[in-house]
Amino acid sequence: MMGSYKGKGMGNEDYSGIWVFAEQRNGQIKNVAYELLGRARELADALGVELSAVCFGHEVDDVNGLIAHGVDKIYLVDSAELGDNQEDLLTQQLVELVQQHRPEILLAGATALGRAFIPRVAAALPTGLSADCTDLDIDADKRLLLQTKPTFGGNILAVITCPEARPQMATVRPHVFSLHETDGSRKGEIIKVDFKRERYTSRTKLVEFVAEVAETVKIEEADVIVAGGRGLEKAENFEMIQELASVMGGAVGATRVAVDEGWLAYPHQIGQTGKTVCPRLYIAVGISGALQHVVGMQTSECIVAINDDPHAPIFEVATYGIVGDLFQVVPLLIEKLKKR
Ligand SMILES: Cc1cc2nc3c(=O)[nH]c(=O)nc-3n(C[C@H](O)[C@H](O)[C@H](O)COP(=O)(O)OP(=O)(O)OC[C@H]3O[C@@H](n4cnc5c(N)ncnc54)[C@H](O)[C@@H]3O)c2cc1C
Known part of the structure; x- marks a missing residue:
């Protein structure tokens, strides 16, 4: 230093x-x-x-x-x-x-x-x-x-x-x-x-203040976030994530992989080079739990991880873990939640 x-x-x-x-x-x-x-x-x-x-x-x-x-x-x-x-x-x-x-x-x-x-x-x-x-x-x-x-x-x-x-x-x-x-x-x-x-001296002069165009994706303020990663395999499968988020009144997040693949836009990215979020409930779907992702969501109050690999690091930070195929678990969750 x-x-x-x-x-x-x-x-x-x-x-x-x-x-x-x-x-x-x-x-x-x-x-x-x-x-x-x-x-x-x-x-x-x-x-x-x-x-x-x-x-x-x-x-x-x-x-x-x-x-x-x-x-x-x-x-x-x-x-x-x-x-x-x-x-x-x-x-x-x-x-x-x-x-x-x-x-x-x-x-x-x-x-x-x-x-x-x-x-x-x-x-x-x-x-x-x-x-x-x-x-x-x-x-x-x-x-x-x-x-x-x-x-x-x-x-x-x-x-x-x-x-x-x-x-x-x-x-x-x-x-x-x-x-x-x-x-x-x-x-x-x-x-x-x-x-x-x-x-004091100032080398700058404020000419005009132009407010940032309001972001449509306010994941930082959401109480519930359902986030998807590479396990989703393609953009269309994020519709399932969107549906699960809608049923719970939440927002959709993503890993950098999902954003780099073009499945979701950058404002959804959570992690070291994305946003830091702290919702009451964070559902991580098909996300491995790389450190760069975890630093952006680890302070969430309750973390639920859905992953078919029981050794995935995301389970180390999860409050509840569901080991299973996301393509079976997520539709079941949506169905159950809709009934309630
Ligand atoms: C400098 C730097 C900055 C970075 N910044 C960020 C950042 O801001 N945010 C970020 O997220 N990453 C960031 N990364 C990337 C990070 O290192 C990881 O590569 C990324 O988080 C992994 O994304 P993922 O979990 O979607 O993919 P993967 O690591 O590939 O994990 C996919 C997971 O899905 C599971 N899966 C697959 N199929 C199924 C299925 N059918 N059912 C259930 N589970 C399934 C797999 O078991 C696996 O655990 C950064 C990397 C670097 C080097």
Whole structure:
């Protein structure tokens, strides 16, 4: 990881607390911030430190609500010039706050914005950053953040630490952590920070914001996902998967093989190079359970796997396993569910 810069005369012991960047878009805090706060609260308790959220934007809704998600302090920078999330300004403002308050850990969502500006914050401080983590933990004795992420093409899960530089920084994709219950009785403090625009330079100017064309496939939000893999053999057989999903009011997912074969479009792909999902029920049909797929669905509440190979790795993460031919099992399931 990076070198040992900590500001003149500073040691690791001069850094304390966990910060989460609470990203907003159009004045709404993104769900990924709440997901991160749930996990970050556990990490902060393990270290015995405060949890803070950093929120940059203009007239952001329900900043107070962050407290119910486990936050002790909120650093709120409210300015019309921050509403559009211009990366140059965000980078400089966050670097300045980190240098002033010295958190030992800084976490952010691996969203389009997080991926774009958080590495610049890490480089400017400078410190290490693990992008796209799939889990976070704490070694409380060494006060180290254990940052798990798939590496070597997704073939191993590496646990990365940043023993020398501070803060320890990581980004995590949306839906990796589930939302925790909120506690409306919690107390916290909002610290308003003046945005001193004249102190910062920006090489970019926002000309226009063009919203992404709404995706028709919202598998990230589905409670039930029925996903198919190579075992389906051809595109037409995905009609069966679609039918099973419809009967349960769910969405259809796919492995990369199914997408590469052209059986389903890319927005359906789940896994390391697709989407990360966390539905209440995930039914994996004809899917072997390669690590690159599993990292995108392993946090689902209940996983049902249908596979004719009893040794398929998908059974290692499945809550319930059905060993059998999918062409017999799926029609039977559809029939039974329709009767109910
Ligand atoms: C850098 C990188 C990134 C990747 N990213 C992703 C990603 O984002 N998402 C992803 O999914 N993969 C990804 N992969 C690919 C991944 O490694 C696997 O190749 C892929 O997930 C396997 O897809 P599959 O399970 O559909 O196919 P297979 O591994 O071929 O498994 C098919 C399964 O179907 C079962 N089967 C066959 N016929 C039947 C039947 N009649 N009844 C019941 N079961 C049957 C078989 O027993 C087998 O277990 C990535 C790979 C790399 C190198």
